[in-house]
Amino acid sequence: MATDSHSQHRRRFLQATGVTLLAGLAGCSGDGDDADQTTDAGTTASGGTKYSIGMADALTGSLSAFGERNQRGKEMALEDVNDVGVKDGTLDIIVEDTQSESQQGVSAAQKLINQNEVPLMIGAVGSGVSTAIHTSVIQDSDVVQISQNSTSPELTKYPDLLRICPGGVGQAKVIAETIAEDGHDSVAIAWVNNDYGQGITDSFTEQFDGEIAYNNPHDQGQSSYSNVITSMNDSGADAWLFVTYQSEFAQMAQEAYDLGVVDAENWYGGDSVRGEVLEQVPEGTINGMKAVEPSAPITEDNYKEFASRFEDEYGDQPTSWATYTYDAVVTAALAIEAADEFTGTALSEVVRDVTRPEGEKVTSYSDAKAILEDGGSPSDVDYQGVSGPIDLDENGDPRPFLQVFTVEDHEFVRSTLKKA
Incomplete structure (x- = not known):
C-alpha cells in the first residue's frame, strides 16, 4: 500500500476539494479470495504482499455491456499476472460501479482513493465519466489513472489521463x-x-x-x-x-x-x-x-491465444474492449513491478516506459517481468499487448x-x- 505520508496527502487533498463519500454507494468489493484476506496494510494471510489497485467500471447503466466485457478481460489479466506474481506478492483489483454516469463515476473514484487508498485506478468506460473523474478527483493528486475504454479526443487535453484504447x-x-x-x-x-x-x-x-x-x-x-x-x-x-x-x-x-x-x-x-x-x-x-x-491486431499470435482462451472461458469471441482492459491491468502490474515503491508518484514515473518502443518487444506479462527481474529498467521493456502496440505518448494516448x-x-x- 501507499506510505502513510502519501495516504495523508491524498486525504488532505480530497478534503480540500470538498470530497465527500456518498451514503449507499453501489459497488463491488475487492476481488481477492476470502481465504487470503488482507490481515495488515497490504499483507495477505499467506505472507505475501497484496498490491491493491482500483477500477471504476460500468457494471450497470447504459454502458454496462462494455463493463461486462471489461470484467472478463480483467479476470483473464489477473490470472496471467498472479500466475507469476507481482514483486513479492499478488495483484488485487477493487471494483466500483460508475453506473455509466459521471456523478456516480466521481463517487466511485472518491471511494477507491479516499477509503481504499489505491495509488492507481483503471477507469472509466464513458469519456465523460473518465474526464469527470480526472478533473474532480485525480488531477493534482498523486494517483495514476488509466482509462480502459474512453475514446473521446477530449482526453488528449489531459496528458496525465492515460488510456489504452485509441482516441477518437x-x-x-x-x-x-x-x-x-x-x-x-x-x-x-x-x-x-x-x-x-x-x-x-x-x-x-x-x-x-x-x-x-x-x-x-x-x-x-x-x-x-x-x-x-x-x-x-x-x-x-x-x-x-x-x-x-x-x-x-x-x-x-x-x-x-x-x-x-x-x-x-x-x-x-x-x-x-x-x-x-x-x-x-x-x-x-x-x-x-x-x-x-x-x-x-487479430493476426498476431498473442491476440489469437487470448481470443482462444476467451472463447473457451466465455463461449464467445472477445471484443476490442476486453483486450483494452486486459492490457490496462497488465500495464498497471508492470508499473508496480518496475517502480521503486508502491505509490502513485513512483508508478507515474514508470507506467509509460514499460510500453515504449525503445525496449525489448515482449507479448506477455511473464516475459516483461523476467526482463525487470533480471535487472532491466522500465525502458528496457516494450510490452506489446493483446490490443496491439501500446506506446503511450506524451499525451497518454496509444497507437491506434x-x-x-x-x-x-x-x-x-x-x-x-x-x-x-
Whole structure:
C-alpha cells in the first residue's frame, strides 16, 4: 500500500476539494479470495504482499455491456499476472460501479482513493465519466489513472489521463475516409450529447471534405428519436453517420424501419453502435451498414491465444474492449513491478516506459517481468499487448488500430483493418 505520508496527502487533498463519500454507494468489493484476506496494510494471510489497485467500471447503466466485457478481460489479466506474481506478492483489483454516469463515476473514484487508498485506478468506460473523474478527483493528486475504454479526443487535453484504447481523432479519420471511398459527398450526423459524441463528430467534420447536411446532438434515453430520423432524411444527405450508443442507435434503426426510410448501405457508425444492436432490430434492417471501432491486431499470435482462451472461458469471441482492459491491468502490474515503491508518484514515473518502443518487444506479462527481474529498467521493456502496440505518448494516448465492420446477413463482419 501507499506510505502513510502519501495516504495523508491524498486525504488532505480530497478534503480540500470538498470530497465527500456518498451514503449507499453501489459497488463491488475487492476481488481477492476470502481465504487470503488482507490481515495488515497490504499483507495477505499467506505472507505475501497484496498490491491493491482500483477500477471504476460500468457494471450497470447504459454502458454496462462494455463493463461486462471489461470484467472478463480483467479476470483473464489477473490470472496471467498472479500466475507469476507481482514483486513479492499478488495483484488485487477493487471494483466500483460508475453506473455509466459521471456523478456516480466521481463517487466511485472518491471511494477507491479516499477509503481504499489505491495509488492507481483503471477507469472509466464513458469519456465523460473518465474526464469527470480526472478533473474532480485525480488531477493534482498523486494517483495514476488509466482509462480502459474512453475514446473521446477530449482526453488528449489531459496528458496525465492515460488510456489504452485509441482516441477518437484516428477513428473519425477512418470514418471520413470510408465514407469518401464509398463515393458519398454529403453526410447527416446524429451524435449523442456528451464528450464522446461531440469529440468524434468535431474530429470527423474537420477531416471530411464533403458537405455536412445535418449535424445535431440528441440526449440519451429518449422515448423516441423519430424527429432525428425525419430530420436526417429531410437533409437529403448521401450518407448517415451515427455517433451514439447501442440502445439509442437500435431505437433509431427501428424507427427508421417503421418510417420506411432505411437505406442502411449508406449508414455508418462510430465504435459504440456495434454490439447488442442486431438483436433489437428486424432481421436484415441494417445490412450493408459500416461501423468503425478501435481494433486489436487479430493476426498476431498473442491476440489469437487470448481470443482462444476467451472463447473457451466465455463461449464467445472477445471484443476490442476486453483486450483494452486486459492490457490496462497488465500495464498497471508492470508499473508496480518496475517502480521503486508502491505509490502513485513512483508508478507515474514508470507506467509509460514499460510500453515504449525503445525496449525489448515482449507479448506477455511473464516475459516483461523476467526482463525487470533480471535487472532491466522500465525502458528496457516494450510490452506489446493483446490490443496491439501500446506506446503511450506524451499525451497518454496509444497507437491506434481501427477495424471497419460491415453488416452482412444480420451480422457485423470484419472487413478492413487500418492504422490511423
